[in-house]
Amino acid sequence: MKSQVEKAEEFRSLHQAKHILVLPNAWDVPSARVFEDAGFPAIATSSAALSVSLGYPDGEKIGKDELFTVVRKIAGILTIPLSADVESGFGASIEQLSDTIRRVIESGAVGLNIEDISDFEKKALVPIEKQVQRLKAARRTSDSLGIPLVINARTDAYRFAAGDEKSKLEETIRREKAYEAAGADCLYPMGLTDKETIATFVKAVNKPVNIMARKGAPTISELEKIGVKRLSLGPGPMYASIGLLRRIAQELKQNGTYDSLLTGAITFDELNALAKPKR
Secondary structure, rough: OOOOOHHHHHHHHOOOOOOEEOOEOHHHHHHOOOOOOOOOOOEEEEHHHHHHHHHOOOOOOOHHHHHHHHHHHHHHHHHEEEEEEEEOOOOOHHHHHOOOHHHHHHHHHOEEEEEEEOOOOOOOEOOHHHHHHHHHHHHHHHHOOOOOEHHHEEEEEEOOOOHHHHHHHHHHHHHHHHHHHHOOOOEEEEEOOHHHHHHHHHOOOOOOEEOOOOOOOOOOOHHHHHHOOOOOOOOOHHHHHHHHHHHHHHHHHHHOOHHHOOOOOOHHHHHHOOOOOOO
């Protein structure tokens, strides 16, 4: 088994590879194992999918103990790197954020997503100067514990900042350039889907860029051509999974049949194997 430091270094190197890193997002052990078995080199968690799977809406409603219990279980069963989505860090203070970073490392993860949203209900952004200090603290904590965490700095400026699209993009670039200077390893401009807008952003920054797969976004090959280094799926896999469950329920209720329950289903033995580490 690779050490946590080795996994962290491997995860970092994947952001510098020739081809784009496709990083699927899981929410529990079996979903993570399905992606590992498919051959992906690393996996991330989705905050929305993980939280909802335990009965909490997204937006830091889940407690840190429950969150990291799941992250620890996933990291412990995988043979590949895991990155944890910690939303906005679960705490406004530097001390609270540092505790979250420590827990990420203690759980066995080697990367994390951190957002610049200060109020999930009001969709307010953390002042840029404060977010810079938070990112610096995250890097200090990681360094002090000897694990080279890959910090993916997400901004929601393109979604929630004031002004027109041009102004929003300018604010997105301004924030992400400050975040890369503060120690972020990867930049995540949430909300960018237009190919030209993404290309403009990529040219404006120096660190690897993460784009989320969503309706209207370019294909993987198109993203690779314009310089995007990482594609994540966010809660998309859970959307699709719940969509299948809904179709199964509707077919059972409306038609009295269960073809969609059986089509493409795995076996009991395959299901059971997902709870065991891959060897």
